[in-house]
Amino acid sequence: MLTIEGVSKVFGATRAVDNVSAAIPRGQFVGIIGRSGAGKSTLLRMINRLVEPTEGRISLDGRDVTRLDGRELREWRRSCAMIFQQFNLVGRLDVLNNVLMGRLAHTPAWRSFPRLWSHEDRAIALSALDQLDIAGLAAQRAEDLSGGQQQRVAICRALVQEPEIILADEPVASLDPRNAKIVMDALLRINKHFGLTVLCNLHSLDLARTYCDRLIGMAQGRVVFDDVPAALTQEVARQLYGMEAHEVLDADLGPGLMAPESATAAA
Amino acid sequence: MTTGRTEAHVIHTVPVLPDPQLAPLFAGYAGAIAAKRRQMILGVAVFLFAVALASLGAEVDADKFIAKIGNFTSYFSRLTHLDNSAYVWTDPVEWFWGLKRWLRLLGETLLIAYIGTFTGALFAFCACFLCSARLVKSATLRLVVRRVLEFCRTVPDLVFALIFVVAFGLGPLPGVMALAIHTAGALGKLFAEVVDNIDLKPVEGVAAAGGSWFAQVRFGVVPQVLANFTSYALLRFEINVRGASVLGFVGAGGIGEELILAVRRFFYSDVSAILVLIILCVMLIDMGTETLRHRLVRMEGGR
Numbered sequence: 001m002l003t004i005e006g007v008s009k010v011f012g013a014t015r016a017v018d019n020v021s022a023a024i025p026r027g028q029f030v031g032i033i034g035r036s037g038a039g040k041s042t043l044l045r046m047i048n049r050l051v052e053p054t055e056g057r058i059s060l061d062g063r064d065v066t067r068l069d070g071r072e073l074r075e076w077r078r079s080c081a082m083i084f085q086q087f088n089l090v091g092r093l094d095v096l097n098n099v100l101m102g103r104l105a106h107t108p109a110w111r112s113f114p115r116l117w118s119h120e121d122r123a124i125a126l127s128a129l130d131q132l133d134i135a136g137l138a139a140q141r142a143e144d145l146s147g148g149q150q151q152r153v154a155i156c157r158a159l160v161q162e163p164e165i166i167l168a169d170e171p172v173a174s175l176d177p178r179n180a181k182i183v184m185d186a187l188l189r190i191n192k193h194f195g196l197t198v199l200c201n202l203h204s205l206d207l208a209r210t211y212c213d214r215l216i217g218m219a220q221g222r223v224v225f226d227d228v229p230a231a232l233t234q235e236v237a238r239q240l241y242g243m244e245a246h247e248v249l250d251a252d253l254g255p256g257l258m259a260p261e262s263a264t265a266a267a
Numbered sequence: 268m269t270t271g272r273t274e275a276h277v278i279h280t281v282p283v284l285p286d287p288q289l290a291p292l293f294a295g296y297a298g299a300i301a302a303k304r305r306q307m308i309l310g311v312a313v314f315l316f317a318v319a320l321a322s323l324g325a326e327v328d329a330d331k332f333i334a335k336i337g338n339f340t341s342y343f344s345r346l347t348h349l350d351n352s353a354y355v356w357t358d359p360v361e362w363f364w365g366l367k368r369w370l371r372l373l374g375e376t377l378l379i380a381y382i383g384t385f386t387g388a389l390f391a392f393c394a395c396f397l398c399s400a401r402l403v404k405s406a407t408l409r410l411v412v413r414r415v416l417e418f419c420r421t422v423p424d425l426v427f428a429l430i431f432v433v434a435f436g437l438g439p440l441p442g443v444m445a446l447a448i449h450t451a452g453a454l455g456k457l458f459a460e461v462v463d464n465i466d467l468k469p470v471e472g473v474a475a476a477g478g479s480w481f482a483q484v485r486f487g488v489v490p491q492v493l494a495n496f497t498s499y500a501l502l503r504f505e506i507n508v509r510g511a512s513v514l515g516f517v518g519a520g521g522i523g524e525e526l527i528l529a530v531r532r533f534f535y536s537d538v539s540a541i542l543v544l545i546i547l548c549v550m551l552i553d554m555g556t557e558t559l560r561h562r563l564v565r566m567e568g569g570r
Contacts, residue, residue, distance in 0.1 A: 094300070096296055120283075122293070123283050123284070123289055123293075124281050124283055126284070126289060126292040126293065126296070127281050127282065127283045127284045127289070128281045129292075130284060130288075130292060131281065135292045135295075136295065138292070138295065138296040138299070139295075139296050139299030139300050140299075159280045159281050160280075160281055161280075162278055162279060162280050162281070163278070163280065164278055190280065194278055194279075194280050195278070196278065196280065
């Protein structure tokens with residue numbers, strides 16, 4: 001159980017994340033939705049401590065992780081792997097070495113710095129690449145790959161960390177629909193197959209409703225919705241997305257959820 | 268799989284493939300990087316060999332260094348004594364007897380460095396875009412500009428100063444010219460490297476909107492490189508202050524004339540006093556340029 005209790009982040013005068021609480025059981029696929037600037041990224045980044053929370057507590061199975069530092073912090077980061085919108089690979093390194101970055105927390109510096117990775121680590125990395133059908137690219141420079149391929153490399157890097165939680169920050173926002181589906185399917189498979197908890201920031205309500213067990217909606221740093229996807233009404237969506245609601249929703253909420261008011265507006 | 272949490276709870280998210288399936292993957296990777304690795308090993312070997320050869324050739328001799336280190340410390344101790352054999356810091360007024368004159372000369376040195384750096388940076392700025400294969404198609408033009416810059420930085424500024432002193436007479440002018448030429452060469456090279464590492468997407472954007480080559484450089488390249496350019500130019504200014512302080516050795520103005528005079532005439536305390544002034548001055552400039560550079564990096568944008 002990942003527990004977030006009253007977590008806030010203040011940047012200067014703005015409260016990017018404002019008193020957010022949530023309890024996320026193991027193995028859940030949680031989508032965090034909301035417009036850009038709603039505090040989704042900051043929330044995810046506070047979980048693995050790339051951003052320090054101003055207030056509040058984050059804990060896993062009762063163990064507080066908000067005060068960890070040094071080796072313990074690195075071990076925590078290993079156990080909650082991050083996937084980024086812009087992939088955040090080391091462009092000049094080859095794919096295999098990028099994946100092996102996920103083994104850094106398992107590897108002493110004298111081995112990793114001169115890249116003397118153990119046979120076992122290489123085998124894990126190659127197996128992960130094979131899992132995502134890109135083992136053939138192992139020797140290529142990461143920056144020479146397409147966006148979809150790079151994101152799959154990033155997923156491999158996350159996998160070889162052998163994490164308990166995957167934090168995905170807009171993982172498909174820079175990808176075309178086909179690659180978006182490949183990446184989301186991979187996350188879903190990891191979630192179902194290994195029982196990993198997945199927290200995924202998404203712009204697209206469509207994807208959120210297709211893949212997630214639970215949606216957390218944020219607006220102005222606060223949680224304004226937390227329920228199963230089916231409970232997401234037109235009204236909540238409008239609260240989340242404001243004026244953009246029409247664009248985000250298309251007409252895909254289904255006839256049952258179409259509010260009469262918006263039907264007249266469209267007419 | 269998810270029962271009970273231990274300190275190092277590890278879920279094996281990657282089932283390792285059996286060896287028969289792994290073997291071709293390993294072989295494929297090894298094959299693809301073999302050539303790169305051979306080159307790398309060869310490169311390291313050549314480099315180490317060159318280091319060994321260079322230290323032999325330059326007669327880097329550890330024994331001699333140890334045997335003669337005493338001379339060095341004794342010169343150092345003479346530097347710290349006044350004529351009346353008291354330590355220099357016991358009588359600062361006597362030590363810095365020529366302060367007024369030295370400060371004036373130091374000011375002249377600073378001006379030489381400032382104008383030299385500015386002029387050189389201007390030339391470097393104009394030249395650097397012409398060296399980049401990413402911006403200029405003509406290989407001849409690139410080659411010519413690169414060779415000119417190379418010439419400018421290969422000849423030591425002291426040599427240029429010597430030549431210009433002969434041509435234009437004693438004083439700061441030959442110093443400024445010598446520094447400007449050397450700076451143009453050195454900064455031109457650094458600027459060109461910055462230009463080589465830019466992101467070409469904005470350049471494409473400007474080109475696609477119908478911008479001329481100059482417009483592409485002005486709006487696609489310059490905003491990306493300006494902060495780095497300024498940072499390098501400031502660093503160069505600091506180096507040039509040091510450089511300008513020895514240009515006086517050959518009569519090209521500044522504090523150097525006074526320093527070489529003191530060294531030649533064995534005015535030990537004068538030597539140390541002038542050195543202290545130069546060091547203080549360089550330190551102040553270093554601190555100033557450092558703050559300036561940090562400000563610049565923070566100010567990114569709005570160019």
